[in-house]
Amino acid sequence: MAERxxxxxxxxxxFRDELDDQVGNLERASLVLAREGADAEAxxxxxxxVFRAVHxxxxxxxxxxxxxLERFLHAVETRLGSARRSEAPxxxxxxxxxxxTLGALRACAASLGEGVAPDDAALAGARRALQAPRAAxxxxxxxxxxxxxxxxxxxPSAATAAPETLRVSSARLAGLFAAxxxxxxxxxxxxxxxxxxxxxxQRLLEVRNDLRRAQQQVRAQESGGADEAARALDRGVVTLQxxxxxxxxxxxxxDLSWRSLAAAAGDLLTRSRDLRxxxxxxxxxxxxRAALDAxxxxxxxxxxxxxxxxxxxxxxVLDGLREPLMHLVRNAVDHGIEGPEAxxxxxxxxxxxxxxxxxxxxxxxxxxxxxDGRGIDPDAVLAAARARGxxxxxxxxxxxxxxxxxxxxxxxxxxxxxxxxxxxxxxxxRMRVAQMHGRVEVESERGRGARFTLTVPLDLSxxxxxxxxxxxxxxxxxxxxxxxxxxxxASELRTLEGHLYLExxxxxxxxxxxxxxxxxxxxxxxxxxxxxxxxxxILAVGERRVAFRVDALLEEREVVVKPLNARVRRSAxxxxxxxxxxxxxxxxxxxxxxTRIARPAASxxxxxxxxxxxxxxxxxDDSVTTRQLERTILESAxxxxxxxxxxxxxxxxxxxxxxxDAVVSDVEMPRLDGFQLLSRVRSTARLAGLPVLLxxxxxxxxxxxxxxxxxxxxYVVKSRFDQDELLETLEQLL
Numbered sequence: 001m002a003e004r005x006x007x008x009x010x011x012x013x014x015f016r017d018e019l020d021d022q023v024g025n026l027e028r029a030s031l032v033l034a035r036e037g038a039d040a041e042a043x044x045x046x047x048x049x050v051f052r053a054v055h056x057x058x059x060x061x062x063x064x065x066x067x068x069l070e071r072f073l074h075a076v077e078t079r080l081g082s083a084r085r086s087e088a089p090x091x092x093x094x095x096x097x098x099x100x101t102l103g104a105l106r107a108c109a110a111s112l113g114e115g116v117a118p119d120d121a122a123l124a125g126a127r128r129a130l131q132a133p134r135a136a137x138x139x140x141x142x143x144x145x146x147x148x149x150x151x152x153x154x155x156p157s158a159a160t161a162a163p164e165t166l167r168v169s170s171a172r173l174a175g176l177f178a179a180x181x182x183x184x185x186x187x188x189x190x191x192x193x194x195x196x197x198x199x200x201x202q203r204l205l206e207v208r209n210d211l212r213r214a215q216q217q218v219r220a221q222e223s224g225g226a227d228e229a230a231r232a233l234d235r236g237v238v239t240l241q242x243x244x245x246x247x248x249x250x251x252x253x254x255d256l257s258w259r260s261l262a263a264a265a266g267d268l269l270t271r272s273r274d275l276r277x278x279x280x281x282x283x284x285x286x287x288x289r290a291a292l293d294a295x296x297x298x299x300x301x302x303x304x305x306x307x308x309x310x311x312x313x314x315x316x317v318l319d320g321l322r323e324p325l326m327h328l329v330r331n332a333v334d335h336g337i338e339g340p341e342a343x344x345x346x347x348x349x350x351x352x353x354x355x356x357x358x359x360x361x362x363x364x365x366x367x368x369x370x371x372d373g374r375g376i377d378p379d380a381v382l383a384a385a386r387a388r389g390x391x392x393x394x395x396x397x398x399x400x401x402x403x404x405x406x407x408x409x410x411x412x413x414x415x416x417x418x419x420x421x422x423x424x425x426x427x428x429x430r431m432r433v434a435q436m437h438g439r440v441e442v443e444s445e446r447g448r449g450a451r452f453t454l455t456v457p458l459d460l461s462x463x464x465x466x467x468x469x470x471x472x473x474x475x476x477x478x479x480x481x482x483x484x485x486x487x488x489x490a491s492e493l494r495t496l497e498g499h500l501y502l503e504x505x506x507x508x509x510x511x512x513x514x515x516x517x518x519x520x521x522x523x524x525x526x527x528x529x530x531x532x533x534x535x536x537x538i539l540a541v542g543e544r545r546v547a548f549r550v551d552a553l554l555e556e557r558e559v560v561v562k563p564l565n566a567r568v569r570r571s572a573x574x575x576x577x578x579x580x581x582x583x584x585x586x587x588x589x590x591x592x593x594x595t596r597i598a599r600p601a602a603s604x605x606x607x608x609x610x611x612x613x614x615x616x617x618x619x620x621d622d623s624v625t626t627r628q629l630e631r632t633i634l635e636s637a638x639x640x641x642x643x644x645x646x647x648x649x650x651x652x653x654x655x656x657x658x659x660x661d662a663v664v665s666d667v668e669m670p671r672l673d674g675f676q677l678l679s680r681v682r683s684t685a686r687l688a689g690l691p692v693l694l695x696x697x698x699x700x701x702x703x704x705x706x707x708x709x710x711x712x713x714x715y716v717v718k719s720r721f722d723q724d725e726l727l728e729t730l731e732q733l734l
Contacts, residue, residue, distance in 0.1 A: 336373030519685030647672030
């Protein structure tokens with residue numbers, strides 16, 4: 001029985017992969033059915049492909065015991081059968097049925113991905129939707145722009161069938177890849193050890209030469225004792241020469257062995273990576289559907305173009321790019337592409353254009369999303385930022401305005417729509433790309449369109465990194481986010497409001513000290529010789545750039561990046577670790593957090609720094625009623641209060657160098673809960689001493705102990721909440 005269960009579990013794992021593949025086939029066929037310019041032959045092929053995919057999945061679902069899914073697919077197959085046999089099928093009806101099928105299958109794929117069987121009730125609802133009146137179906141035809149040439153879905157024929165394939169579970173594939181990475185790391189360490197033999201041989205040669213000089217000096221003496229010393233030196237020189245020969249021979253053999261091992265390990269790692277490589281073009285149906293859906297909802301016409309010569313990417317990179325690209329495509333249609341009348345008035349074609357291209361540049365891939373819409377209006381961006389209370393000074397440049405669009409909570413929409421207005425979108429793009437050690441750049445020309453460039457590593461495990469020295473430690477910064485390396489003289493620095501800035505490419509960048517940002521105690525000032533230059537590394541995340549002073553710029557090298565173990569507390573500025581050949585574990589810095597946490601170094605004139613008139617408190621709670629209650633209590637007591645709807649919003653404020661004297665936070669919140677927020681605060685050097693008061697409904701002793709272990713300053717249970725207790729506790733903390 002146990003063996004049968006294991007076989008069924010393996011089969012269901014294979015079915016999950018097949019379901020993903022067939023959903024992709026259905027999405028491509030669906031787009032052909034919805035595309036206005038597709039010819040009859042392409043549409044007939046798409047109908048046949050839909051039928052084949054449904055038929056194959058029906059049999060597979062029966063084999064693995066998913067009976068509700070089998071019944072649903074049988075109903076779909078029955079409805080599609082007449083269309084497949086007809087010479088003039090009802091394409092809008094087929095398209096509507098395909099959309100219903102896709103929705104149900106995507107839900108099934110999501111459930112299976114979480115280890116849960118398909119939902120019987122949801123599948124029954126999908127069967128009822130199939131039987132709904134045909135007139136209720138809405139197609140995308142009126143808004144879809146005709147492409148330059150009909151494009152049929154990828155459907156291999158017998159003549160062009162792919163070579164035989166074998167399905168392997170993603171878990172086993174990930175294990176193989178991890179083992180190959182570990183082997184490559186060990187080989188790198190072995191190479192460093194082999195190179196240490198070079199140093200040993202050199203030292204032995206130096207000792208031998210010293211002995212020979214001593215031998216000559218002893219022979220020049222004429223005492224009887226000198227003869228005995230000379231013989232001893234002769235024996236020492238012979239012995240040392242033997243050791244030198246042995247080391248040289250061993251070094252040669254080690255070098256040959258290491259080269260062979262490195263070549264084999266490199267080949268294994270390359271072949272393992274190839275197993276995870278996926279064509280970027282697989283995202284095309286998903287992104288085109290996003291563009292067409294957005295255009296349909298807005299009454300616009302849009303042509304989506306994804307260049308044909310797209311690279312293949314590691315699946316983890318492709319998965320990481322999916323959400324940012326979806327946001328950018330929807331954003332291009334919603335905020336960029338004008339309506340037909342506005343485009344005609346501007347002398348443009350009535351059909352807008354959204355284009356995606358990608359190319360490999362060294363160890364990175366650059367993905368460009370551009371549109372031919374209205375572009376980004378810097379004045380409108382700054383006005384919207386001011387209206388939302390964001391830092392948007394009058395003197396900011398157009399490039400500064402482009403940086404504002406990536407800030408959390410920013411939107412130029414006054415009202416919430418189905419697509420935008422919630423203040424999420426481009427901040428998610430920046431966050432997701434930063435998590436992959438990448439960066440986002442934006443260019444815009446008013447009336448001509450906008451262009452977003454995403455630069456991310458080709459591989460998230462083996463990357464090029466700049467190694468810097470911070471005090472007595474080494475750290476790695478992934479090269480993708482490094483915008484420049486400089487050695488800066490004091491004359492190149494500027495002082496604004498008591499803080500230091502660096503002129504770079506025509507802009508003033510905040511100049512921070514990396515050691516203090518990472519939590520080292522302030523260094524004792526040491527005088528530099530006249531004209532001495534401090535090494536600096538310039539990081540770029542989104543449109544934000546920060547220059548960091550370091551103790552030394554050591555080298556650029558390939559590193560195997562290992563994620564932090566789940567038992568290791570997540571530091572606010574560390575994204576992983578790498579093991580160097582000498583055995584040292586080196587942290588890999590998180591550029592996104594660094595640029596948000598860092599603040600410009602002081603110029604040495606404390607009198608120039610502004611001081612707050614009132615104590616500032618940050619109130620964090622996902623309940624608007626609780627936020628307003630606590631805000632009223634604290635403001636009545638004379639505090640200046642800022643509110644945040646969850647832990648992530650609070651962290652964004654704290655990381656953006658907002659100054660607070662205390663934090664009053666709930667625990668159970670979406671995105672980032674109170675415990676996670678507290679952990680980040682305590683692991684960030686400049687925030688470590690910030691008082692954090694947790695006010696929560698969690699009354700269990702275990703929860704209170706966890707809060708204290710994480711470093712909570714106080715813990716108040718909401719069921720025993722008292723206004724006076726809150727104020728008294730806060731006053732004691734301050």
